[in-house]
Amino acid sequence: MSQDKNRRGPSQRRRELSDHVLAEGSVSASDLAERFGVSLMTIYRDIDELEREGILRKFRGGVTVQPSGVFESNVAFRKKTMRAEKEAVAAKAAALVEPGMSVMVDDSTTALELARLLPGVEPLTVVTNFLEVLNLLSDERGLHLMALGGDYDRLHDSFLGVPCVEAVEALRVDLCFVSTSSVYGNHAYHQEQRIVAVKRAMLKAADRSVLMIDHSKLGRTALHRLAPLSTFDLVVIDDRTPPDVLRSLDESGVPYEIAPTGA
Template identity: 85%
Template sequence: MSQDKSQRGPLQRRREISDHVLTEGSASAADLAEMFGVSLMTIYRDIDELEREGVLRKFRGGVTAQPSGVFESNVAYRQKSMRAEKEALAAKAVSMVEPGMSVMIDDSTTTLELARLLPRIEPLTVVTNFLQTINLLAEERGIRLMALGGDYDPLHDSFLGVPCVEAVEALRVDLCFVSTSSVLGGFAFHQEQHIVAVKRAMLRAASRNVLMVDHSKLGRTALHRLAPLTAFDLVLIDDRTPPDVLRSLDDSGVRYEVAPT
């Protein structure tokens, strides 16, 4: 017999709140209180704890998994969003990779889709700080996998901080693939300073750099400027990108290609 939601402990309830919000995108505190049969005060305590853990963020009257200009979504939420577009970008990106290359990929869920395709192009050297990519490629015999160390960040499921930056700076790779959370006015942006530091180091460590962004990230901004789009040898976007954004890229002289979904 299933347990009544109101009788479940706080840890289990918070897991279920998190799962619900990651699936729906957001929820009001009142709806959550009714759903779990507890008081609003209890729900707000749960929300405070989930925000402290970096799983979700509060807004007036509720909680959300969606990004803002200063908050990046939890990796579990990002994995569920824009899957078709990310797969299309990955299919386009993998055509640039040749056997024998060294390839660096960041901790984005967009480049994770590229990582799924890399075993078909062996031998390769792959460098990453993303734990999910490390686990994905760890047993691929044709791939020399180099894991970038640092401080583990559960929100991003990756290794960051000064040790990671220093590990990147000791390398030189043929290709680097990164994504970011927003693009506006000829620049790529990200919400978090420690993420920006690692991505910038990756761009400096590569002979060629590719930015992979789906259309939902275009026309939005975030707190920290990562790099001008002209710093990338190629920008990959999907075919749902609005015409005015394409005109802006044309006017700014950014080299881009469109991936069909």
Template identity: 70%
Template sequence: MTKDTSRRRGPERRRQDIADLVLHAGSLTAADLAERFDVSLMTIHRDLDELERQGIVRKHRGGVTAQPSGVFESNVAFRMNAMGPAKDAIAEKAAALVEPGMAVMLDDSTTALALARRLIGITPLTVITNFLEAINLLARERDIRLMALGGDYDPLHDSFLGVSCVDAIGALNVDLCFVSTSAVSGGFAYHQEQRIVSVKRAMLEAAVRSVLLIDHSKLNRVALHRVVPLSAFDLVIVDDEAGPQALSEFDEHKVTYELAEM
């Protein structure tokens, strides 16, 4: 690997550069990073410890990764670049459910963001979300009434969470709610973080109809917290690379689903 000059710019700049590399590559070894930044392994491990504390990456034996686990949700920058074609296909399918005049709620998933990009032509529309990226995307659309859900800003997810967010959702009633989760298995949707779970549950309670947007990489996986049974959703939209085992599990649990063609 080409050596970097970030060491001369201080540890904060080096850690940002390490984070950028890991988020782009998905995973790297500590030895590769030490060589790249021309610092000791001990220094790299201190940097990785701090990035892990911030929730940007997670360490594993001999290296570091930005990829999710059962207890670790990937940074939004990593998720924005993952499974793009699948998310676009799912979003295209989901957009067909939206009609002018509706009130639509979107969670802070990058799949819901792909849907937000397709709502611009379906107006007039009311869109409610806690995802800052979606808020910025829709803020200048004159025919969309945008409602931003407040709360505590969380840089890992680039969204607003916490009690204030849950309370704001509880005061609303929407026609359609679109959410995604980190994992689906055994008739349940899962997520790694309790603070995210409470917001997603509140969104589902506020909706007349709710739709789960899930790409095939999240099937047959579990995470720390159960969000809701899949039966809580009126529809699950998954891309057509979902395997037969996952689809048979949907059938077993009597889950209504549609396949989005990639």
């Protein structure tokens, strides 16, 4: 067993290391060294490389894929979290979609849950930069699918950058659905400036925009301000949202709807 571990090349070990941290959420460096049969120095070199690639982030004595104010978890981890809440929020938001509309969805995992419901509302034009949504809907004959190009980012499984922003700016859609990683006070935030640029362009390209968030995003900080909540025509949140947040939305005049999770 240990001989097999030692025969792993650095690339294979790093892939297995990232998969293990993805499954666990957070792991100490000493546990990783023991698991992979290598020295702490080797593990820290692996961690440094994976952090440089944006796959995970270091903390004192270990590594994690959990988000922070400057680090967004990769799409594989985000797909695993808050599934019931995201499904509930997506179902509530999908009720706004009517046959014949043009709909733009971002590269959030909440938007992915929404996309799963769109084949039931045909005919429909769906515009997205999220490769997983494109693959999900590519065989749906009742949907006109439009891909937003740009620089492919494998951690988000989406297309970003100036070409993507310009592609968005050339369009006008009926509805835009976005999510984000943080809502603090009366503003939505995100850790990455390039993601913010695409989301802002999407909001400007839509007649109506909807922010879909689950309660885990509330009170969390992130580096870049996306937009005031008042920018959105509707905020959809799950029923585990604290009452004080709902009061704040009421006082700010932000329109919102609560999605029941059935929990």
